[in-house]
Amino acid sequence: MAQIFKPSSNTVARFSLFLGLSAPVILGLAGAAVSRSSLNTKVNVPKNQPVPFSHQHHAWELGIDCRYCHVSVEKSAQAGIPGTETCMSCHSQIWTNSPLLEPVRKSYEENIPLKWNLVNKVPEFVYFNHSIHINRGINCNQCHGPVQQMHITAKGNSFQMQWCLECHRAPEKYLMADKANPGLTPRQQVFELYWKVQRQEKLTAREEALVTGGTARSEKAEDVTAGKELVQKYGIKTQQLSDCGVCHR
Numbered sequence: 001m002a003q004i005f006k007p008s009s010n011t012v013a014r015f016s017l018f019l020g021l022s023a024p025v026i027l028g029l030a031g032a033a034v035s036r037s038s039l040n041t042k043v044n045v046p047k048n049q050p051v052p053f054s055h056q057h058h059a060w061e062l063g064i065d066c067r068y069c070h071v072s073v074e075k076s077a078q079a080g081i082p083g084t085e086t087c088m089s090c091h092s093q094i095w096t097n098s099p100l101l102e103p104v105r106k107s108y109e110e111n112i113p114l115k116w117n118l119v120n121k122v123p124e125f126v127y128f129n130h131s132i133h134i135n136r137g138i139n140c141n142q143c144h145g146p147v148q149q150m151h152i153t154a155k156g157n158s159f160q161m162q163w164c165l166e167c168h169r170a171p172e173k174y175l176m177a178d179k180a181n182p183g184l185t186p187r188q189q190v191f192e193l194y195w196k197v198q199r200q201e202k203l204t205a206r207e208e209a210l211v212t213g214g215t216a217r218s219e220k221a222e223d224v225t226a227g228k229e230l231v232q233k234y235g236i237k238t239q240q241l242s243d244c245g246v247c248h249r
């Protein structure tokens, strides 16, 4: 199996024949084998940004919902980065003299978008979709780490193939539902967890781990049993979830 994760272009070609992957996918995969480490592994390293935007201030201390800024995260593949107007909905009225916000005001006046540096990126040949994960109740932190505690945003996980596959092979170890709120849809639960924190409600040990440590993974028998029930309830076909074609189309 190790070869699947670090193939030479030769292995890629052989695999592609074997798997019947399409030509553009094969080219993409072969190229990537050479340059894999440069971009993809910088976990926990904050990136320079035009404005020192803090999730800790905005999402944790002020309690602004993720969806206020990442408007498309439940509905589409991309979460979306907010435009300057979103910042100015508040900052035309508060902290209006802050020098740190000068680039935001300039961007607004000149109608030129801020150039945020993307922190998370999978290569072109990998298909990813936010909405399906949110709709299965997978919290942002599971993939991005404890974002609401970050001053400057950093990558929370490697996003290497093996990391994706760990969950795709055994989603029952990750899926969980809030027993205290059985009426919530999985998607609502993703955001409700952040609101629970705002309301200072008691969290379960697993919720706490997700909020502060960035993972819901559990090997405990009762958690795995509950996870298996969710797999069944959501109709997840675990067998097919690690097929190459799910992520390489």
Ligand code: HEC
Residues within 6 Å of the ligand: 051, 052, 053, 054, 057, 058, 061, 062, 064, 069, 082, 086, 087, 088, 089, 090, 091, 094, 095, 098, 099, 100, 101, 104
């Ligand atoms: C819902 C209102 C709201 C929105 C929307 C908002 N902010 Fe803020 N922001 C605040 C408040 C309130 C503070 C002060 C927080 C504090 O220091 O306790 C703040 C502080 C800041 C600061 C620190 C300013 C300083 O001098 O310390 C920066 C930088 C900032 N925001 C950037 C942004 C950017 C960029 C956006 C858009 C992506 C944005 N904010 C959207 C309310 C908002």
Ligand code: HEC
Residues within 6 Å of the ligand: 049, 053, 055, 058, 059, 064, 065, 066, 067, 068, 069, 070, 081, 082, 116, 117, 118, 119, 120, 121, 140, 141, 144, 147, 148, 152, 153, 194
């Ligand atoms: C007030 C607006 C605002 C809110 C609320 C907000 N974000 Fe963000 N988020 C931003 C901005 C602006 C960026 C781009 C700058 C950066 O990376 O910090 C960003 C970037 C990110 C990134 C990195 C994107 C990349 O570059 O790959 C993640 C992940 C993220 N946000 C998750 C969240 C989560 C999870 C929440 C809710 C807990 C949240 N955000 C709430 C404005 C917001």
Ligand code: HEC
Residues within 6 Å of the ligand: 066, 070, 073, 077, 078, 079, 080, 081, 120, 121, 122, 123, 128, 130, 133, 134, 138, 139, 140, 141, 142, 143, 144, 159, 190
């Ligand atoms: C299953 C893992 C996973 C979950 C859950 C997840 N993300 Fe992401 N996120 C990713 C990956 C992978 C990328 C890079 C996607 C790419 O390169 O196309 C990304 C990119 C982003 C980006 C930057 C690019 C974009 O899509 O606009 C933002 C912002 C973001 N995520 C916010 C969020 C928020 C907010 C949540 C929760 C509501 C969330 N993510 C949940 C894996 C995840």
Ligand code: HEC
Residues within 6 Å of the ligand: 122, 126, 127, 128, 129, 132, 133, 136, 138, 142, 143, 159, 160, 163, 164, 165, 167, 168, 171, 174, 234, 235, 236, 237, 241, 246, 247
């Ligand atoms: C914590 C668990 C988890 C992680 C981590 C995760 N996924 Fe998923 N993924 C799921 C689940 C659950 C589904 C839904 C399967 C279903 O409903 O049949 C899914 C579905 C998908 C789909 C199918 C989307 C569709 O429209 O058919 C793609 C593509 C995907 N994931 C890509 C990725 C990639 C790429 C990564 C790593 C960057 C990743 N996932 C990380 C759990 C996860």
Ligand code: HEC
Residues within 6 Å of the ligand: 004, 005, 006, 007, 012, 015, 019, 029, 030, 032, 033, 036, 040, 122, 123, 126, 159, 160, 161, 162, 164, 165, 168, 241, 242, 243, 244, 245, 246, 247, 248
């Ligand atoms: C859950 C999503 C997912 C599935 C399923 C998946 N991959 Fe990947 N694959 C990725 C991601 C993400 C990357 C890019 C990150 C990396 O290089 O690890 C990647 C990269 C690759 C690469 C580039 C070389 C490398 O290691 O950087 C090859 C080759 C590859 N995958 C082959 C396969 C094959 C063959 C299968 C089926 C056995 C498969 N993948 C199944 C997500 C997936």
